[in-house]
Ligand code: KG4
């Protein structure tokens with residue numbers, strides 16, 4: 647099946663707890679819809695079974711809304727793109743099954759898209775956009791990765807986290823202080839009013855380009871438990887300083903590896919993807935680093951750092967341009983496509 651690049655692509659994202667759909671025509675984003683799932687806040691984290699069920703309810707209205715906003719009918723579509731992985735199996739199954747059914751019904755091709763590749767390519771929704779090759783940094787709720795990107799479909803994994811993702815660390819640390827899930831953004835807001843030098847936490851430096859965030863999470867919990875025994879108001883008394891200090895440590899752990907990768911690869915462009923890319927301290931530290939090494943730095947628009955379908959559409963656009971298509975697939979929770987190889 648061929649696709650006419652002039653015809654709209656419908657993109658669907660359902661890998662975690664965001665149900666999203668977008669329409670793109672000739673590389674231009676025409677419409678997008680993102681529906682969050684409030685249910686997880688009650689449980690202090692994403693409950694996979696609830697996420698899948700919520701996707702099941704949300705998928706038809708969200709897709710319809712994206713089509714309506716784009717002022718098109720299903721029959722006008724040229725192809726469908728869907729997040730194939732990585733992500734939660736149940737959540738992925740909803741999006742993949744729906745997309746497969748729709749592509750069969752309309753007799754148009756279906757593309758499976760890699761979620762993390764899409765987080766990086768979200769930067770191409772902006773003007774000006776980066777040029778290849780570049781160093782990619784994914785900092786999300788589920789992943790922390792450094793990637794050498796030679797082309798849109800030629801990505802090499804340099805390193806990743808061995809335990810928690812950095813966003814996960816933000817959220818778990820926030821939870822320790824009683825901040826509701828996902829607490830990363832709130833922690834960032836509180837940190838704005840605090841002193842980063844007030845408390846010190848261990849800086850974990852793993853070999854190569856590997857990361858580890860479970861140590862700081864545990865150290866933080868121990869500090870809270872110990873201090874709260876003497877002062878039950880310890881967290882409230884020091885909330886802002888705790889946030890600023892722990893955030894500064896997390897940022898430092900990221901920056902150490904980014905700096906090493908910049909030196910080693912000699913790449914002159916740095917591209918950020920994922921929700922933690924919204925963090926103020928990370929943005930400041932990365933800008934400083936970019937200035938120091940005289941490199942170009944790119945962030946997606948704020949609403950395209952977290953999970954969305956516009957980035958899936960953008961990646962599908964690259965796929966069609968470069969002749970990468972996959973027509974028969976199912977969800978891959980731990981997706982490591984040949985396009986992302988270790989090197
Ligand atoms: O990219 P994303 O939707 O996650 C995955 O695809 O896994 O990003 C969500 C993550 C959450 O952990 C959230 O707390 C974090 O990004 N986040 C932040 C900020 N905004 C979002 N973390 C720290 N500071 C922020 N301003």
Ligand code: ZN
Pocket residue numbers: 761765786787920952953
């Ligand atoms: Zn994501």
